[in-house]
Amino acid sequence: MDGCEAPWHKAQFTFFYNSDAITDPPTSLQGILDWAQAHPGRFTYPGPPDFTGSVFLREVMLSTAGGAVQVPLTYSDEAFAEHAPAALQALTELKPSLWREGATYPRDEQALNTLSADGEVDIAMTYGPATLTDLVESGALPPSTKVLTLEEGTVGNASFLALPVNAADAAGAMVVANIALSPEQQAAKADPGTWGQFTVLDTDLLTPTQRSLFDQLPESPIVPDYEELSRNAHGELASEWVPALNEAWRQDVASAPRPGGGRRSRDGLPSWPCRR
Amino acid sequence: MPFFGPPQFSADAWAGDADELVRSSAISLYIAAVSTLLSLVVGFVLAAYVLAMPRTGRIVETLSAATIPIPHVIGAGAIGLLLSDSGFLERLLGMPDAFPALVSGPWFVAVIAEYAWKESAFVALVVLGSISRSVGDLCDAAATLGAFAGQRIIRVVLPLAVPSLAVSAAIVFVYTLGSYEAAWLLGPTTPEPLPVRAVRLFTSVDLAARPQAMVTALVSVAVSVAVISTAILVLRRHRSLR
Numbered sequence: 001m002d003g004c005e006a007p008w009h010k011a012q013f014t015f016f017y018n019s020d021a022i023t024d025p026p027t028s029l030q031g032i033l034d035w036a037q038a039h040p041g042r043f044t045y046p047g048p049p050d051f052t053g054s055v056f057l058r059e060v061m062l063s064t065a066g067g068a069v070q071v072p073l074t075y076s077d078e079a080f081a082e083h084a085p086a087a088l089q090a091l092t093e094l095k096p097s098l099w100r101e102g103a104t105y106p107r108d109e110q111a112l113n114t115l116s117a118d119g120e121v122d123i124a125m126t127y128g129p130a131t132l133t134d135l136v137e138s139g140a141l142p143p144s145t146k147v148l149t150l151e152e153g154t155v156g157n158a159s160f161l162a163l164p165v166n167a168a169d170a171a172g173a174m175v176v177a178n179i180a181l182s183p184e185q186q187a188a189k190a191d192p193g194t195w196g197q198f199t200v201l202d203t204d205l206l207t208p209t210q211r212s213l214f215d216q217l218p219e220s221p222i223v224p225d226y227e228e229l230s231r232n233a234h235g236e237l238a239s240e241w242v243p244a245l246n247e248a249w250r251q252d253v254a255s256a257p258r259p260g261g262g263r264r265s266r267d268g269l270p271s272w273p274c275r276r
Numbered sequence: 277m278p279f280f281g282p283p284q285f286s287a288d289a290w291a292g293d294a295d296e297l298v299r300s301s302a303i304s305l306y307i308a309a310v311s312t313l314l315s316l317v318v319g320f321v322l323a324a325y326v327l328a329m330p331r332t333g334r335i336v337e338t339l340s341a342a343t344i345p346i347p348h349v350i351g352a353g354a355i356g357l358l359l360s361d362s363g364f365l366e367r368l369l370g371m372p373d374a375f376p377a378l379v380s381g382p383w384f385v386a387v388i389a390e391y392a393w394k395e396s397a398f399v400a401l402v403v404l405g406s407i408s409r410s411v412g413d414l415c416d417a418a419a420t421l422g423a424f425a426g427q428r429i430i431r432v433v434l435p436l437a438v439p440s441l442a443v444s445a446a447i448v449f450v451y452t453l454g455s456y457e458a459a460w461l462l463g464p465t466t467p468e469p470l471p472v473r474a475v476r477l478f479t480s481v482d483l484a485a486r487p488q489a490m491v492t493a494l495v496s497v498a499v500s501v502a503v504i505s506t507a508i509l510v511l512r513r514h515r516s517l518r
Contacts, residue, residue, distance in 0.1 A: 047465040049480060104380040104464035118362035243482030254466045 005160035006177040009189065009197035012156040012230050013055050014129035015148040016141075016222075021122040027151050029063040032123060033094055040097040042122045046112050047105030047254065048246040052127050055155055057245045058237055061087035067152065068234035075240035084248055091253045105254070117141050123148065129229060130196030133220040147223055153232025158200055187213035198226045289487035296473075297495050304469040305499070307384050307459065308452040311391035312445050318392060319399025319444070320437060324429050326404060327411055337404070343397035348390070352458040355379075355390040379462050386462040391455070395448045399441070406440035407433070446507035450500045470496040 015032065017025050021042075026035045036043035046053035062068045064086040072079050095102030099121055106112040109126055116124040117140055126132065135141045161177045163170055179185055183206055186199040203211050223229065290297075322340055326333035358364045359378040366375045379386040411433055418428050456471040463472065470492055477489035 049476065100377060100380070103377075103382065104466075107461070115362075118360075120362055239481065243480060243485070246480075247482075250466070 005162045006181055007200040008159045008161050008180055009186075010156065010158045010200055010226070010230075011127050011197065012129060012226070012233060013052075013059065013125065013127050013154040014132075014223075014229065015123060015125045015150070015154075016116075016129070016132060016145050017123045017148045018116065018119075018142060018144050019146045020142070020144040021119075025123075025146075025148050027149075029059055029150055029152065032148075033060075033090065035123070036094060037097040039122070041099050041101075042120075043097070044099035044102075044105060044112070044115070044121055045125065046108050048249050049243075050108045052109040052112070052125060053105065054242055054246055055127060056125060057087065057091075057249055058241065059155060060090055061245065062155075062234070063152070064090050071237065073235065073237055075238045075244065080241070080244055084245060087245075088248060088252045091249065095253065102253075113141065116145075128197070129223050130190075130192060130198060130220075132223050133192040133196060136222055145222055147229070149224070149228065149231070151232070153230075153234055155236055156230050156233035157236045183210040183213060187217065190214065190217055192218065192220055192223075289491045293488055293491070297470075297492065299467050300470045300473050300492065301495060301499055303384070303467050304453050304471075304496070307387055307391070307469055308449045311388050311395060311452045312449045314388065314392035315395035315399050315448055316441055316445055318396035320403060320434070320441065322396065322400040323403040323407075323437065324433055326400070327408065327415075327433065328425070328429075337400075340397040340400050343394060344401065346394070348394065348455065349457045349461070351394050352390050352461040355386055355393070355458075356462055359386045359389065380464045382464060384459070384463055387458050390458045390462060391448075391452045395452070399444045399448065402444045403437045403440050407436045411436055442507070442511055446504065449507075450503055453500055453503070454496055470499075 019025075022035075026032045032043070045056045048054045048057055061083055062071055065071050065083045071083050098105075099115065106115060112121070112124050113126075113135065115121045119142075129147060132141065132145065132147070136143055136145050161180060163173050163177070167173055181200075183201060186201050187210075189195050189197050190199050199214065203214050206214075219225070322336060326337045326340075329336075356363070356379055360366070361375060361377070361379070363379070366372070369375070376385075378389075414432050414436065415428050418432050423431065454471055456475055459469045460472045460475070463469070468476070474489050474492040474496065477485040477492060480486075480489075
C-alpha cells in the first residue's frame with residue numbers, strides 16, 4: 001500500500017534488577033531515582049545517543065512533567081523549553097549517585113548488561129525485554145534477574161518494515177514483508193529461543209490453528225507476558241525530540257563539571273535548541 | 277550538497293563548536309603523545325633485549341611479532357576485559373574497593389595502554405629490522421674497547437636506532453591521532469577525542485550534525501598534516517637522523 005509501512009514487532013522499554021541485591025524494588029521511575037540516590041554507585045544508564053539511554057532520558061522527562069499525558073507527542077520549541085529543563089535538572093542532581101559518579105556512562109545497552117552481570121549495578125534497562133530470557137539462560141545475566149514493572153508504565157513502540165521508493169525488486173520485497181507478517185513467522189520470531197520479539201498480530205483475529213502457535217510459546221520465568229509488560233504503555237514521542245534531548249543532555253549533564261554547573265543561558269533554559 | 281536549493285558556502289559548522297573542537301584536539305594530541313612515548317620506550321627496550329639475548333630474545337621477538345596482526349578492536353576488547361572495574365586484573369588483586377578507574381577513566385589509561393602495547397611491538401619490529409645487521413659488529417668493537425653492556429646500549433644501539441625510532445614515532449603518533457576503536461571502546465563519554473566525535477556526529481539521528489562531523493574529520497586531518505610536516509622538517513634538519 002502506498003505511503004504505509006508494514007509492522008513487524010513490538011517492543012517495550014523495561015527495567016530489570018537483581019533480586020538478590022534488592023528485596024523491595026521501587027515501583028515508579030521516581031522511586032528508581034530515589035533508590036539510586038540512596039545507594040550511590042549502583043545505578044547508571046547508557047549514555048545518549050545510544051538508543052536505550054535516549055529513551056531513558058525521555059522517560060525521565062515524562063516522569064518529571066507529571067505523566068505521559070502532559071508532554072505533547074509532536075515536538076515544538078515551546079514544549080521543549082517547558083519540559084526539558086526539569087528532566088535535565090533531575091539527571092544533574094542524580095549524577096553524583098551514579099556509577100563512577102556520573103563521570104562516564106556505559107557505551108550502550110550491552111555494556112550496561114555487562115555491568116549488571118558483573119555486579120557493578122543492581123538495576124538496568126533494556127528495550128528488548130524478550131531477550132532477557134535468553135540472556136539469563138546463557139548465563140550472560142545472573143539467574144536472580146527479574147523485570148521491574150513501573151506503575152505509570154513505560155514507553156512502547158512497534159517496528160516497521162518499509163520499501164524505498166527506488167527499490168530494485170519491489171515485488172520481491174513485498175513478498176518478504178508479507179512473510180514477515182504471517183502468523184507462522186511471527187510465532188517463530190516470538191519464541192525466546194529464536195529472537196523473542198513480541199508479535200504485532202492481534203491473536204483474537206486469528207484462526208484457532210494460528211492462535212495455537214502463539215499459545216504454545218514457552219512462558220518465561222523472568223519476563224511477564226506482553227499484556228502485563230505493556231500495561232499503561234505510552235507511545236513514543238516524535239523523532240525531533242530525540243536529537244534535541246540527546247544534545248541537551250550532552251551539554252548540560254555529561255559535560256557539566258559539577259552538579260548545578262554547566263552552561264546555561266541567562267534565562268535558565270538549556271543551551272539547545274537556542275543556537276549560540 | 278543540500279536537498280533543496282543551491283549549495284551555499286558557510287562557516288557555521290566551524291564557528292559553532294570551536295571550543296569543543298579545541299578540547300577534542302587537545303585530548304587526541306594527549307593520547308597520541310603519551311602512547312607514542314610509551315611505545316618508543318617499550319619498543320626500544322624490547323629491541324635491545326632481542327639483540328642482547330640470542331635464545332630468549334627469539335621467543336620475545338616471536339611474541340612481539342604475533343601481537344601485530346591482532347586487530348585493534350580485539351586488542352581493545354582484551355584490554356577492557358583486563359583492566360575494567362570487575363576485570364581480570366581487579367579479580368587477581370582480590371577486588372579492592374580502591375581499584376582506579378582505568379577503563380573509561382578521565383586519564384584514558386586503558387586507551388593509552390592498548391595503543392602502547394600494540395604499537396611497541398611495531399616499533400620493536402621496525403628498529404630490529406633497521407639495525408640488526410650493523411649493530412653486531414659495532415657492539416663487538418665497543419666491547420673490545422672496554423664498554424659495559426649498559427654503555428653499549430646507550431652509546432651504540434640507541435644512536436643507531438634513532439632514525440628508525442624517529443620515523444616510527446611519526447607513524448605511531450599520526451595513527452593514534454586518528455584511531456577510533458580503542459578510544460571509543462575504552463574512553464569516557466566526555467571529553468572525547470576527534471575520531472570518536474566525528475563518528476558520533478556522522479551517525480547521529482539528526483542529519484544536521486553531518487557538517488559538524490565533516491568539520492571534526494577535517495580538523496583531525498589538519499592536525500595530522502601539521503604533525504607530519506613538523507616531523508619531516510625535523511628529520512631533514514638533523515642529518516644524523518636520516
